[in-house]
Amino acid sequence: MLRKNRLFTPGPTPLLPAAQTAMASFTAHHRTADFRALFQRVLSDMKEFVGTQNDVLVLACSGTGVMEASVSNLTSPGDKVLVLTAGKFGERWTGLAKAFDCNVDVLSVPYGETFSLGDIRARLTPDVRAVFVQATESSTGARHDVQGIAKIVRAADDHTLLVVDAITGLGTTHLDADGWGVDLIIGGSQKALMMPPGLAYCAVSERAWTRMESTKSPRYYFDLRKERKSAAKGETAYTPATSLFAALDAALEFIRGMGNGNLALGRETLVNNAELCAEMTRAGAKALGLKLYASSPAAALTAICSPEGVDSGKIVKEFREVFDAVVANGQGEMKGNLFRIAHIGYYDYLDTIGILAALEHVLARTTARPVEYGAAVRAAQEVYARSLADKRQLVGALRTALEAVLGSS
Amino acid sequence: MLRKNRLFTPGPTPLLPAAQTAMASFTAHHRTADFRALFQRVLSDMKEFVGTQNDVLVLACSGTGVMEASVSNLTSPGDKVLVLTAGKFGERWTGLAKAFDCNVDVLSVPYGETFSLGDIRARLTPDVRAVFVQATESSTGARHDVQGIAKIVRAADDHTLLVVDAITGLGTTHLDADGWGVDLIIGGSQKALMMPPGLAYCAVSERAWTRMESTKSPRYYFDLRKERKSAAKGETAYTPATSLFAALDAALEFIRGMGNGNLALGRETLVNNAELCAEMTRAGAKALGLKLYASSPAAALTAICSPEGVDSGKIVKEFREVFDAVVANGQGEMKGNLFRIAHIGYYDYLDTIGILAALEHVLARTTARPVEYGAAVRAAQEVYARSLADKRQLVGALRTALEAVLGSS
Numbered sequence: 001m002l003r004k005n006r007l008f009t010p011g012p013t014p015l016l017p018a019a020q021t022a023m024a025s026f027t028a029h030h031r032t033a034d035f036r037a038l039f040q041r042v043l044s045d046m047k048e049f050v051g052t053q054n055d056v057l058v059l060a061c062s063g064t065g066v067m068e069a070s071v072s073n074l075t076s077p078g079d080k081v082l083v084l085t086a087g088k089f090g091e092r093w094t095g096l097a098k099a100f101d102c103n104v105d106v107l108s109v110p111y112g113e114t115f116s117l118g119d120i121r122a123r124l125t126p127d128v129r130a131v132f133v134q135a136t137e138s139s140t141g142a143r144h145d146v147q148g149i150a151k152i153v154r155a156a157d158d159h160t161l162l163v164v165d166a167i168t169g170l171g172t173t174h175l176d177a178d179g180w181g182v183d184l185i186i187g188g189s190q191k192a193l194m195m196p197p198g199l200a201y202c203a204v205s206e207r208a209w210t211r212m213e214s215t216k217s218p219r220y221y222f223d224l225r226k227e228r229k230s231a232a233k234g235e236t237a238y239t240p241a242t243s244l245f246a247a248l249d250a251a252l253e254f255i256r257g258m259g260n261g262n263l264a265l266g267r268e269t270l271v272n273n274a275e276l277c278a279e280m281t282r283a284g285a286k287a288l289g290l291k292l293y294a295s296s297p298a299a300a301l302t303a304i305c306s307p308e309g310v311d312s313g314k315i316v317k318e319f320r321e322v323f324d325a326v327v328a329n330g331q332g333e334m335k336g337n338l339f340r341i342a343h344i345g346y347y348d349y350l351d352t353i354g355i356l357a358a359l360e361h362v363l364a365r366t367t368a369r370p371v372e373y374g375a376a377v378r379a380a381q382e383v384y385a386r387s388l389a390d391k392r393q394l395v396g397a398l399r400t401a402l403e404a405v406l407g408s409s
Numbered sequence: 410m411l412r413k414n415r416l417f418t419p420g421p422t423p424l425l426p427a428a429q430t431a432m433a434s435f436t437a438h439h440r441t442a443d444f445r446a447l448f449q450r451v452l453s454d455m456k457e458f459v460g461t462q463n464d465v466l467v468l469a470c471s472g473t474g475v476m477e478a479s480v481s482n483l484t485s486p487g488d489k490v491l492v493l494t495a496g497k498f499g500e501r502w503t504g505l506a507k508a509f510d511c512n513v514d515v516l517s518v519p520y521g522e523t524f525s526l527g528d529i530r531a532r533l534t535p536d537v538r539a540v541f542v543q544a545t546e547s548s549t550g551a552r553h554d555v556q557g558i559a560k561i562v563r564a565a566d567d568h569t570l571l572v573v574d575a576i577t578g579l580g581t582t583h584l585d586a587d588g589w590g591v592d593l594i595i596g597g598s599q600k601a602l603m604m605p606p607g608l609a610y611c612a613v614s615e616r617a618w619t620r621m622e623s624t625k626s627p628r629y630y631f632d633l634r635k636e637r638k639s640a641a642k643g644e645t646a647y648t649p650a651t652s653l654f655a656a657l658d659a660a661l662e663f664i665r666g667m668g669n670g671n672l673a674l675g676r677e678t679l680v681n682n683a684e685l686c687a688e689m690t691r692a693g694a695k696a697l698g699l700k701l702y703a704s705s706p707a708a709a710l711t712a713i714c715s716p717e718g719v720d721s722g723k724i725v726k727e728f729r730e731v732f733d734a735v736v737a738n739g740q741g742e743m744k745g746n747l748f749r750i751a752h753i754g755y756y757d758y759l760d761t762i763g764i765l766a767a768l769e770h771v772l773a774r775t776t777a778r779p780v781e782y783g784a785a786v787r788a789a790q791e792v793y794a795r796s797l798a799d800k801r802q803l804v805g806a807l808r809t810a811l812e813a814v815l816g817s818s
Binding site: 005027061062064071072095096099100101188197217218219223238240242244 | 414416418420421423424429430432433434435436437438439440441469470471472473474476477480481504505508509510597599605606607626627628629630631632647648649650651652653729735737
């Protein structure tokens, strides 16, 4: 059979065709009225996409660049910071904070796990200047309780900033950065925004802007204050990745369409889409007797433990060779033990059913165990049917309520 | 008449159509054999494009990001460095070196000028750890004598590193980084490489790699040693801007074609092309009685002084409104005094003749002086004809020499 190359990796993710064509055909110079208009529209739309009243900045770099920006802009050498780590991306916070000479307190839990809020509270001494965490840890598929963490941080000390890497979290998780009091939340273009890598963004609270007035770590390319000042004039501080901005504009338009013209609603629809893809995938994996790697799985991706005695690299290879589907192996010490299927951004029902059916064949080819064909797909179908029924029930309940109100008027 | 939008700005520059389509259609994940093959081909081709045996690294950022990398990787706080500045981009070196707490000695000359080698020699005390300069100062259109500067730096002290921002210099200027002893040379994607902004690159000497073992400035996203280690395995340290890598691959293929299959020769052809476009433009401007802004003009761009009493913003605006041609105004304090026409990358004879003809009309519309239509074009035509004659003469001389050798054998 014909095989279409498809990414099921937690970034880059499948590209929106409209973003691809926008990117290819955009040629404007960045210091022109044309680009300025696009740039200002994108920054304003990004606030809706993130769900924040705070300024959003979009930089030419990968997500790690904006992670660095949050450390170099919000801390001074010697500052005590608390890093919450449960995987490879948590460890990146530690590396970054150490590179900028912070005094780093690391609260780590085993891969696949998430934090106890009590443990975090115990570490939050008043001298902690900032807390760094992921919304979803893409290396393990775990979801961290950002709302719970934010509650503790905000209760502890108004001078403790909370920085959340939501690179795979934004657009896959319901996040209320402003409501919960997150000071800096980070995203990347190659995730829920359905476009190629090369842009990363963040929303920054007033508390964080104030902090930047006094911090002393060196920064230049990632100087957020300079970037904010330029943005107020409709420009970037340095040459922006213009073609990627055009792609972002197209992607935001598509997401707005998912919300029938309302971008915030479109984002919620996108999150619900990821939630449903993930629930279908979890049900399918379990129906095949597979174990999930994360105790608290995120909707961004599903990390599935390799069956006893099977190197997950073999599974990844079979997916690629037989179906040209790219799923991700474990990273670092997790390599060989798990494989990861993403639900971030541009995925639909057919993708989800297809990859689960493919998983059945891949398991049959890589394990000695008999595989009941259709088991994963059936489990996913049931999840899908139930979600439709839930939706119908909800619509029914709303109609009844509405009729009651109309009838009584 | 129909008006096609055309960039004559010194970056972004006109896009190569093959780069646009490559960018739009590339979808591979970055941790796959497909991307690895493309990445390794690009890095190897980039060595030929730069003309170096040293490792070339390509990062997801604008050129300023790699300028920062050269400062943060090659210096420690307190290090004495010498910045040679003659414009806005020279001033960026000062800002960067100060941001990273260097002890900055600034040798500056007025905008439009270039440095006296004697002045540089006088500043090169043995405690200078690094010298920072531009190959071409894009804000003024000046060319700096990199070869001469390198000779002085190499003679002065083997511990003094020479860093050259050749963002608009590479592909427009004959540069021999290895032969001259340049330690770090920097380029950007949106210049001679005919593709959108979002990638920047550098070639790094062994002397510079050794320096990085002992320097203490904080760096993480721009840690060149980490990037080099990843590149040796066919990967980037962080998620690369994959679509832009695909565009870069297509652009390098095009430049190779310009050299009949030889990329180094293609680069030289590209440089000669810029030289000829620039020479035609200078001749055209002079024929209209206009003054060049730079005493030592680069081939990357031609900065032309606005006629007495005319704000160059008006000239830029007329170019845009009447011909949809985007030329650049002066930057900062130079705004209003000059306009800049670029020759970097994807420009040809028709573009050059066209913009000079347009300049005649723009002058007629913005100044009170009578304009002799055809004067700029005729001067450019003469330059072009002479270059063809020179080429014919060279081919003739080579043929005569060859025949003599063959006849005598």
